[in-house]
Amino acid sequence: MGALTAVSILFAAFFVLLFAGVPISVSLGVASFITALVFLPWDxxxxxxxxxxxxxxxSFSLLAVPLFIFAGNIMNTGGIARRLVDLALVAVGRVPGALAHTNVLANMLFGALSGSAVASAAAIGSTLHDRQRKAGYDPAFSAAVNIASAPTGLLIPPTTAAIVYSTVAGGVSVSALFMAGYVPGILMGLVIMVIAYVFTRRQRYPKVERVTVGEGFRCLLRALPGLLLIVVVVGGIVFGIFTATEGAAVAVLYTLVLSLAYRSMSWASFTDVVTRTIVSTGIVMFLIAASAGMSWVMAYTGIPGAITDALLSVADSQAIILVLMLLLLLVVGTFMDITPAILIFTPILLPITEEIGMDPVQFGMVLILAMCIGTMTPPVGSVLFVGTGVSGESIERVVPKLIPHFVGLVLLLVAVTFIPALSLGLPGLMGLLE
Structure with missing residues (x-):
């Protein structure tokens, strides 16, 4: 009865505050405190x-979060997006609907470098928007492709989502999570490309003029320094050369030197980058702090165990439990951003998945992929709003174009959930799984 009372008070207070417009971090903290007061004295x-x-x-590992945010912000103003778009265009320029595929590939590359879906949607979308419009692309379709592909960088490492999950999940290997994200992240991009290909074939969108070998080589050379960041950071972390936090520091130094070499960052833009990093870090860290208080309240009152027992008693089939979990995560993703969702639902759902035999690394990929889908869905999809804002199109026009992508990504989510090899195969081959 204690756990039932606690869960009722905790989530009732949280959602009342949330729908009243209170910031989610404050809602977490206040709801946790109210629940604690029911069981403990004020002091x-x-x-x-x-x-x-x-x-x-x-936590030393959490220091990686502001450092990766800093590196991502530097990349946003460091002239890297244009170079990645040019390289992507060379790679897929002869495919029908080349600019749509360029958008997807550029988002995969830039998202992996910046670790931010919102930054990718803004940077790549604004870079390609005018070019797509001049080529006769439906702006709503272009916006949908950009919105659907921008979250791929939340799966493809280095990504702060994996670091936050690793911390909340009790020290799950960051190296294993990084390697686990490659296959789902690449498959996510390929699913969007296939859907875009079907649409562009029907609309007969043009190919891009053939690029000479010399021009293609020059595009590769211009983009190569940015791409090497992934090799340096992820390779260093996976092979034990440095920790995730040290890798984040290397990423900051690397991107700063690269931006200075490109001569694309002034003192004014650098101070703006620092300011945005401080603001973003404050928001994320306060979220993590508030969720730590909520996690303690849930553990003290036995909420995770009670939810696990209740779910296992209702459904004795592993498949049914996983389907119910996916439905919950997809609903949560429609109104909650990825960081608070990881912080809140990892302590609740991880014990359930461990009880039915799912590896914590695989669950991390399922959780992050489900939240990636949530960033592109109304009413609170952050990437949806940024993508429509960049395109100048209304949400009402873009959402119907997003539905095929949503269906394809949900099918991918089901595959990642029920086929462990999609997320565990690569880290397993590298000996990163416990």
Whole structure:
């Protein structure tokens, strides 16, 4: 009865505050404190919640989050997006609907470098928007392709989503999570490309003029320094040369030197990058601190165990449990961003998946992919709003074009959930799984 009371108070308070317009981090903290007061005296509740919030962000590995945010912000203003678009255009320029495929490939490359779906949607979308319009592409279709492909960078490493999940899940290997993200991330891009190919074949969108070998080589050379960041950072982390936090510091230094070499960053733009990094870091860290308080309340009142027992008693089939979990995550993704969703639902769902035999690394990929889909769906999809804003199209026109992508990505999510090799195969081959 204690767990039932606690879960009722906790989530009722959280959703009331959330729908009242209170910021999600504040809603988490206040809901946790209210629930703690039901079971503990005022002094104990105040002390313990405050202590747990402090402990939640007192982690060396979490230092990687602001550093990767900093590196991503530097890339946004460092002239890297244009070089990646040119390289992607060389790679897929002869395919029907080449600019749509260029958008997908450029988002995969830039998203992997920046680690931000919103940054990818803004940078790549704005770079290709005028070119697509002049080529006769339907702006709503172009926006849909950009929105659907921008979140691929949340799966393809290096990604802060994997670092946050690793911390919340109790030290799941960041190296294993990074390697696990490659296949689902690449498959996500390929699914969107296939759907775009079918549409562009019907519309007879043009190919791009053939590029000479020399021009293609020059595009590769211009983009190669940016691409090497993935090799340096991910390779260094996976092979134990440095930790994820040290890799993030290397990423900051590398992107800063690269931007200076490109002469694309002024002192004014650098101060703007620092300011945006400080603001983003404050938001993320306060979210993590507040969720640490909520995690303690849930553990103290036995909420995860009670939810696990209830779900296992209702459904004795592993397949049914996984389908129910996917439905929950897809619904959650429609109104919650990826970081708070990971922070809130990892402590609840991870014990259930471990009980039915799912590896924590695989669950991390399922969770992140489900939240990637959520970023492109209304009513609170952050990438949806950025993508439509860049294109100048209304959400009402773009959403119907997104439906085929949504269906394809949901099918991919089901595949990643029920085929462990899609996420565990690569880290398993590299000996990164425990």
């Amino acid at each position: 104990d509740s105040t002390y313990i919640i405050g202590q747990q919030m402090n402990v939640g962000i007192e």
